[in-house]
Amino acid sequence: MSDEERQDSLADQAAAWVPPWDRPRPPAAEDTSTPDEPAAPPVVEEPEVAPPRPEPESVAVSAAQDTAGPALGAVTGDTAGPAPGAVTESTAGPAPGGVTEGTAGESGGAGDVPRRQLAGRRRVTAAPEPTPELSDTELRGALEAILLVVDEPVSELVLAQVLEQSPERVGPMLDEIAAGYTAAGHGFELRRAAGGWRLYTRPEYATYVERFVLDGQSVRLTQAALETLAVVAYKQPVTRSRISAIRGVNCDGVIRTLVTRGLVEECGTEQDSGAFLYRTTTLFLEKLGLNTVDELPPLAPFLPDDVEELADATR
Numbered sequence: 001m002s003d004e005e006r007q008d009s010l011a012d013q014a015a016a017w018v019p020p021w022d023r024p025r026p027p028a029a030e031d032t033s034t035p036d037e038p039a040a041p042p043v044v045e046e047p048e049v050a051p052p053r054p055e056p057e058s059v060a061v062s063a064a065q066d067t068a069g070p071a072l073g074a075v076t077g078d079t080a081g082p083a084p085g086a087v088t089e090s091t092a093g094p095a096p097g098g099v100t101e102g103t104a105g106e107s108g109g110a111g112d113v114p115r116r117q118l119a120g121r122r123r124v125t126a127a128p129e130p131t132p133e134l135s136d137t138e139l140r141g142a143l144e145a146i147l148l149v150v151d152e153p154v155s156e157l158v159l160a161q162v163l164e165q166s167p168e169r170v171g172p173m174l175d176e177i178a179a180g181y182t183a184a185g186h187g188f189e190l191r192r193a194a195g196g197w198r199l200y201t202r203p204e205y206a207t208y209v210e211r212f213v214l215d216g217q218s219v220r221l222t223q224a225a226l227e228t229l230a231v232v233a234y235k236q237p238v239t240r241s242r243i244s245a246i247r248g249v250n251c252d253g254v255i256r257t258l259v260t261r262g263l264v265e266e267c268g269t270e271q272d273s274g275a276f277l278y279r280t281t282t283l284f285l286e287k288l289g290l291n292t293v294d295e296l297p298p299l300a301p302f303l304p305d306d307v308e309e310l311a312d313a314t315r
Contacts, residue, residue, distance in 0.1 A: 134165060139173055153196025153286060194285040221261075228254045229263060233284070234299055237267050237277035263287075 134142065142163055146154070156174065160167040174197055178190040187205050190197060201209050221229065228251050231243050243251045255278065258264040267279045280293065290296065 134163065136173070139163070139165065139169065140177060143170070143173060143177065147190065147197065147199050150198060153192075153194045153198040153282075155196045159197075191289055192291045193289050194282040194291065198286070200289055222254075224249075224251075224254050225257055229258055229280075229284075232258070232264055232278050233280050233293060233296060236279040236293070238279075239270055239273070239275040239277055241275060243278075 143159060146159065146162065156167050156171050159174075160170045163170070174190065181189050186202075188199050188201050191200050193200070224247075227247055228243060231246050232238055235242065235246070240252060240255060243255070255264065259266075259278075262281055262283045264278050264284070265281050267277050269276055285291065285293070
């Protein structure tokens with residue numbers, strides 16, 4: 001066959017070629033199968049089309065949940081495992097809106113807050129209610145009740161803390177109570193002593209009070225103890241040797257007695273000699289009804305006329 005004849009044959013074949021989808025289908029074969037055997041489906045030639053790309057499982061499940069509620073085939077409870085992508089809960093039914101929660105940190109849908117975020121939030125505690133402010137009558141009565149049972153002077157700050165009131169109100173009220181007792185002429189008075197406040201009997205009734213309290217028993221200090229205590233009160237801080245030099249006798253035993261009674265205490269040592277220094281205590285101020293040692297009466301009226309000569313003789 002020549003080349004020309006071969007080219008004409010190929011052109012005829014190309015012109016006579018029919019695509020598969022335009023070709024006529026053959027007639028269906030007669031069904032000769034028995035009732036027990038299913039008929040085979042007819043073979044249909046279809047054009048070759050690229051299959052669509054499958055969507056991710058999570059996208060499909062989300063689309064199904066947005067349109068038709070929970071995903072088909074989702075199983076809840078303990079009878080079977082959950083379907084792929086289905087969100088289930090073993091202890092309770094699904095939450096409103098189809099959002100359920102399993103383990104910590106999982107979220108079932110939009111708007112779900114993880115447990116870690118909830119756990120990180122701080123609890124807001126309610127502020128305590130402010131203490132109601134007492135009226136002047138109530139404050140006066142409360143202060144008088146406390147002052148009747150105290151066994152030592154109590155400061156304004158302590159009273160304010162107990163009553164939960166400001167010290168700016170407690171101080172003026174105590175002054176007002178003290179002035180009221182004095183104006184009314186009561187047998188007792190409210191005085192500031194040893195840095196605090198306490199009720200005391202009035203000096204003009206001391207004879208009757210002493211008679212009732214002592215009842216024949218003497219609790220007075222000896223003359224030596226009173227003299228030693230006076231030296232410490234006016235010369236404090238002072239050493240034992242200085243006290244003995246002023247009194248002219250050894251005062252070691254008397255000082256021990258005053259320390260035991262709580263009227264005198266040690267307050268350091270002298271820089272030059274290293275001897276102990278002594279001073280009066282708050283109990284001393286309390287017993288005398290004084291607030292500070294500056295309120296002691298002046299010593300000059302009790303000194304003899306030849307005090308300078310005595311001082312020169314002791315040197």
